[in-house]
Amino acid sequence: METRELRYFVAVAEELHFGRAAQRLGIAQPPLSRAISGLERRLGAALLERGSRGTTLTGAGAVLLREARAALDAVAAAERRTRRAAQAATSRPALVLAAKAGASGELLAELLDAYACEPGAVAVDVMLCGPGEQTRVLRDGRADVALLHRPFDDTAGFDTEDLRTEGQVVILPAGHPLGTRPRLRLAEVTGLPGLPLPRWPRPDGTFPDGPGPQVRDHTQLTQLITLGRACAVVPESGRTGLRGGLTAVPVHDAPRVTTVIAWPPHSRSTAVAGLVRAAAFL
Known part of the structure; x- marks a missing residue:
């Protein structure tokens, strides 16, 4: 064909x-x-x-x-990788690392700091993506390596290294009655009156059916939660740096999320190998 x-x-x-x-x-x-x-x-x-x-x-x-x-x-x-390899031969070499905007912020900072200490480290360009987009840019060659989140992101066909496993929290508007609870169940979160879960776009750009608002990025989501129009269940690290107007409550029965570093199995890049090595020792 x-x-x-x-x-x-x-x-x-x-x-x-x-x-x-x-x-x-x-x-x-x-x-x-x-x-x-x-x-x-x-x-x-x-x-x-x-x-x-x-x-x-x-x-x-x-x-x-x-x-x-x-x-x-x-x-x-x-x-894309061939063109970038040719450009790297005549300019500064660099890695492109794809990560979900608003997720794994502390882990990403730790990884970049650790890799900078590696012998022969190159510049790392961070590509912040919408939900699920990291997988696409890694597959199509726009990124060399990505931070993905199981069970939500598709890791099939990639080599991976597990970095961190954590629970999930629900992000609510500050002052919501459930915001003072020590923990919640997933069933309580999915049926909150007036605070539906958001609908993220599918790979083809369409949105699933449902009552929640259509959301394309992290900034839009936090604004909707602050306005009392939505809530969101995110990995526990997502509570870091929450701005005023938002609060986070653990959801004890939500699936645990594992952040992995992923790269194409055929990669022979010494820079990718160095970044993975730095990640493995975090």
């Missing part, structure tokens, strides 16, 4: 509409339809069900969508 065919298929599979997919790709619809039909013939499998009610993915199509996204990410990552 060619990368062009994979891009065509991913567009159709995500749009579930040949006209919109063709517009997104900047091509006419007939050659797009022919390309998908040719791909199905060569694979010997129907990838899409075309009917009067629209287009849907078959089981085989769902598998190819997952694999095609991974393959296209790998191609993009190879290009």
Whole structure:
């Protein structure tokens, strides 16, 4: 299969509409339809069900969508890492470390300080991401290494080193009646009247259904909580540096969160190895 065919298929599979997919790709619809039909013939499998009610993915199509996204990410990552390697040969070398904005702040600072003491340490550019974005930028080559959080982030396909495991807390507006409780249960948090949990975007940019507000970044979330429009369950380290107007209460039965440092298994970067080594001794 060619990368062009994979891009065509991913567009159709995500749009579930040949006209919109063709517009997104900047091509006419007939050659797009022919390309998908040719791909199905060569694979010997129907990838899409075309009917009067629209287009849907078959089981085989769902598998190819997952694999095609991974393959296209790998191609993009190879290009980006090659370009960055070429640039590093003529300028200062640097690592790009992806981390979730508003999370693991103290751990990140400790890691950067520890790595700076490593022999041959290079500059580290920190890329602050929205929820789940660290995985995407690591897969597609925009980052060399990332701090991820199990069980929420997908670590499949990466080498990882566990750094820290912690419980979770709920962030509430200051003065909320539950703010004085020593601890809460998850069931109490998920049903708070007037304080729904936020809805974060999926990888495709859409939001799940639900009553909570749509949230794209940590700053937006803290503002909504301060205004009494939402609450949030976050790792315990998220209580560090809480501004006025917010309070945190432990949620004793929430899943524990493990922060890991992750990197591509094929990486041969001595800088990445040095950063991982520094992280392992925190």
